Amino acid sequence: MIRVILVEPEGEYNVGFIARLCKNFDVDQLYIVNPKCDLDKAKQFSAKGNTFLERAKVVDKLEDAIEDLDLKISTSSIADSKGDMLRKSMAPWEISSLIGRRQVGLVFGRESVGLTREEIAMTDIMVFIPANRDYPVLNLSHAVSIILYELWKSKVNENRISNDMNVSSETLGFIDKYVKLIYNDVRRSDGDDAMYVATKRSLFRGIRDEEEGRAVVRFLRKVYMRILHTQE
């Protein structure tokens, strides 16, 4: 379960955009601690995420938003300054492994001053989004988009399959066959062999799915027919 927690957000547009992101990345809950902006105005920016604004739980203190959670993750654009144990950070791509089936809260601070040290201290882990050293300070809703994207991505990657499941052996067979037939027509010496190997392998590696594979087969077949035809 993933809960996005905004601490004293100041900009309607950020709150609206974050509601939209909660829908985009299928978050479970949105909590808002002591909002400093007009949540109705936020609706202008939430698009199909407006249900998250309507269902958002507004509480007075951060404690009320995190007390029932297994894992609390804070975010900050100030991290890893020497000797500051509290701000030792993890990268966004490192946290997904910690989440699993836990009740997780992602805590985001104010646009102006972020989270206080006390607030960060209430969480288990602090995340820092790596960015330009000269100016790593992301706008609030963009920081949220990147964290939610990383968590979503780890979900997707768990179900990812390589093209050997997506492209049939039959299609790969046709690609091999037509590349070879065309090659046999244009080859001049045995040294040319590399052309066939390189082209076939590149196609085998590059093709993403059956549909794309068949389009490549159609192309190769047309090229071969074009060549055959001219031999009559």
Place this chain on the structure above:
Amino acid sequence: MIRVILVEPEGEYNVGFIARLCKNFDVDQLYIVNPKCDLDKAKQFSAKGNTFLERAKVVDKLEDAIEDLDLKISTSSIADSKGDMLRKSMAPWEISSLIGRRQVGLVFGRESVGLTREEIAMTDIMVFIPANRDYPVLNLSHAVSIILYELWKSKVNENRISNDMNVSSETLGFIDKYVKLIYNDVRRSDGDDAMYVATKRSLFRGIRDEEEGRAVVRFLRKVYMRILHTQE
């Protein structure tokens, strides 16, 4: 070199936030094609990224923003619908390996309707940000934040495998050229377009190094010469 290209952006806040993101993630250039909003108002949202707004290059047509680039990457929230070769997508975490030292353009469409098929067709690759099937449509500047974050991340994790060190832009250019020349000879209808898109993209993705790339170019050139010859 990374250039962010916005096609007819409609919202000042998005343009401003994107300028800020260009600074956060150390982008090289910002181009804006025929803006539909007030770029001065955008400054309210660009924070320390305002220099990108001041230096942004405004052009009339997408062509003017991409003509000098090695690799053009379009983005869309509509992807991988059956039978639509043009919208077969790569994931954000897959593109960094293609970038390396190339002159790269990231093309983002209108908030309202995104990029047209014609605009997507002007690019080499299309990226889709995986998100909730019920509502994968991200707000413009949040889509930008995720793509720029992924590219930054791959810079930070220098252990990436990039084919750019190994395959020259010139070689990729020849592959595009010859696949297109051959295609133009064998095509019978516009529907055939998928053959060209699928074959070119598969080769771009699949080729591992310059040697392999040149072998593929030799093959395509021989095939093309073979076809040309038979027309005499």
